Amino acid sequence: MPRVLISDKLSPAGIEILEKTPGIEVVVNTDLSPEQVREELKNFDGIIIRSGTKLTAEVLDGQPRLKAVARAGVGVDNVDLPTATRQGIVVMNTPAGNTISTAEQTLALMYAMSRNTVPAATTMKGGGWDRKKFTGSQMAGKTLGIIGLGRIGLAVAKRAIAMEMNVIGYDPFLTAEKAAEHGIEFCSNVADLVPQADYITVHTPLTDETRGLIDAEMLEKAKPGVRLVNCARGGIIDEDALADALESGKVAAAALDVFTSEPPPEDFRLRTIDNALLTPHLGASTDEAQELVALEAAELMVGYLTRGEIRQAVNTAAVSGAEMADTKVYLELGYRLGLLIAQLNKGRNMKRATLTYRGEAASKKYKLITSAFACGLLKDALQDPVNIVNADMLARERGIELVETSRKDPGDFATRVGVTVETDQGELSADGTMLGRQYLRLIRLGDFTLDSFLDGTLLIYHHRDVPGLIGFVGSVLGKHDVNIANMSLGRKQATPGGDSVAILNVDSAPPAEAVKEIGEHAEVTGVQVVKLPPHGEEIPGVTS
Numbered sequence: 001m002p003r004v005l006i007s008d009k010l011s012p013a014g015i016e017i018l019e020k021t022p023g024i025e026v027v028v029n030t031d032l033s034p035e036q037v038r039e040e041l042k043n044f045d046g047i048i049i050r051s052g053t054k055l056t057a058e059v060l061d062g063q064p065r066l067k068a069v070a071r072a073g074v075g076v077d078n079v080d081l082p083t084a085t086r087q088g089i090v091v092m093n094t095p096a097g098n099t100i101s102t103a104e105q106t107l108a109l110m111y112a113m114s115r116n117t118v119p120a121a122t123t124m125k126g127g128g129w130d131r132k133k134f135t136g137s138q139m140a141g142k143t144l145g146i147i148g149l150g151r152i153g154l155a156v157a158k159r160a161i162a163m164e165m166n167v168i169g170y171d172p173f174l175t176a177e178k179a180a181e182h183g184i185e186f187c188s189n190v191a192d193l194v195p196q197a198d199y200i201t202v203h204t205p206l207t208d209e210t211r212g213l214i215d216a217e218m219l220e221k222a223k224p225g226v227r228l229v230n231c232a233r234g235g236i237i238d239e240d241a242l243a244d245a246l247e248s249g250k251v252a253a254a255a256l257d258v259f260t261s262e263p264p265p266e267d268f269r270l271r272t273i274d275n276a277l278l279t280p281h282l283g284a285s286t287d288e289a290q291e292l293v294a295l296e297a298a299e300l301m302v303g304y305l306t307r308g309e310i311r312q313a314v315n316t317a318a319v320s321g322a323e324m325a326d327t328k329v330y331l332e333l334g335y336r337l338g339l340l341i342a343q344l345n346k347g348r349n350m351k352r353a354t355l356t357y358r359g360e361a362a363s364k365k366y367k368l369i370t371s372a373f374a375c376g377l378l379k380d381a382l383q384d385p386v387n388i389v390n391a392d393m394l395a396r397e398r399g400i401e402l403v404e405t406s407r408k409d410p411g412d413f414a415t416r417v418g419v420t421v422e423t424d425q426g427e428l429s430a431d432g433t434m435l436g437r438q439y440l441r442l443i444r445l446g447d448f449t450l451d452s453f454l455d456g457t458l459l460i461y462h463h464r465d466v467p468g469l470i471g472f473v474g475s476v477l478g479k480h481d482v483n484i485a486n487m488s489l490g491r492k493q494a495t496p497g498g499d500s501v502a503i504l505n506v507d508s509a510p511p512a513e514a515v516k517e518i519g520e521h522a523e524v525t526g527v528q529v530v531k532l533p534p535h536g537e538e539i540p541g542v543t544s
């Protein structure tokens, strides 16, 4: 029975969904050290986390049972994605559930900074009454600069516009036209935005590009008295540079909800600076947001473990349950073509695999079919388990480029998946199709068109197309008690005598002597046995 561990505080609504799903066992333990999480995970198929649990490379490495991580929230920077992907673990997140709460936290912090709410309230609690000291600044009419115009950035913009602020923004992945549709004046880069803004808020992920995006040099360019907010990820605003600028008075106030190290050390410099308003990563901490992300994370986990559905995945293509049912036969086709090519390749150095999707195949989620192909290609080559989640990455790491092309017009077959693998010693290629929704057929091998089953054991021999050879092969196999289930011949030319290939689907693997005897026939130029799984066998990483 699939087991799911919940290792961070999750709203009860999410836990209930898992508990009510028949066939899933759920364990809640929010008190585990990283070492304990690592140990525990050996006995779990899925884990649901928030930002507290750190699924580092050490924790995720060597977890043969773990199949899925669901992050109740947006950021997956607490999950080592390359390791999860290498291990074939699907990582899913729930990006939308906490957008509004985080936007509201951003605005709450902007208001609090502008009106000195926290020091004024603290003074009152201490018995004081100081109206002059806490004179604030009105936000209407001021310019807000938003860096990162994704879900939260745009939600902040919408609210700031309603508050009568002028909103300017920068995001390299948004056009000026789109920004204008949201009432945002687009800036062409951060350096262009910073000097114009009275308030600056960052809403990007933390990446190599965004780390230190607002640093000492950028703060130099800012208006004196600027106010800054970071409710995204610690480190996007350089903490030391910010502390200097707060102390010098260049920055009037700053509000941080997130920190480079969480929690920051006790002697963290910004803790001691009056006009730094710090909150302990509370952007998503509202009942509403927590319920939404918990429900969504639980549903993602149930969908994956019970229906093989992949939604909101950050390290593989997304597929709904219905799509998965519809695509599964294609995944099998891709997987089997991969297994076939891997066995035909015989150790040549592969450089690039080009997958061609034609007809109905072109309308499918073919990125996943490509992954299934890569899974078949590498499955027996690597020590580590290969599945459709990690296969692309493993192929790329080995220098095998995966290229996809698609053509909607069907050609001779209603649907067709073709592959050409370039190696250091020439090309290998094959095409497959299906009869009905389940019978997979090989319809091309190299230059030869034919029609062969794509399951079980295949005896493939290249030969000159002369009379008597089929009888010879049949008698050799008969002598060794090997039954022929199907036979297909392919030849390049219309007339006999030239290069041909024969594929025999046999009911048992021919012994080595039989293969040798066939290979030694004067008209046979090459013979090989290829083993494919029986019809309907599961593909690694695809839950039924």
Ligand SMILES: NC(=O)c1ccc[n+]([C@@H]2O[C@H](COP(=O)([O-])OP(=O)(O)OC[C@H]3O[C@@H](n4cnc5c(N)ncnc54)[C@H](O)[C@@H]3O)[C@@H](O)[C@H]2O)c1
Pocket: 074, 075, 076, 095, 098, 099, 102, 147, 148, 149, 150, 151, 152, 153, 170, 171, 172, 173, 174, 203, 204, 205, 206, 209, 210, 231, 232, 233, 257, 258, 281, 282, 283, 284, 285
């Ligand atoms: N404080 C919290 O509790 C809390 C809650 C939710 C999300 N977050 C964080 O907020 C951030 C934004 O979340 P979101 O849901 O809006 O994500 P999103 O993916 O919808 O938006 C991120 C935006 O940043 C843009 N971007 C990427 N690189 C950029 C760059 N170099 N310069 C400018 N823009 C860039 C992207 O194009 C995208 O539009 C994330 O870091 C997320 O982890 C924090």
Ligand SMILES: O=C(O)CC[C@@H](O)C(=O)O
Pocket: 050, 051, 052, 072, 073, 074, 075, 076, 098, 281, 283, 284, 285
């Ligand atoms: O789990 C949390 O409360 C933090 C969530 C937030 O940082 C996110 O990235 O979604």
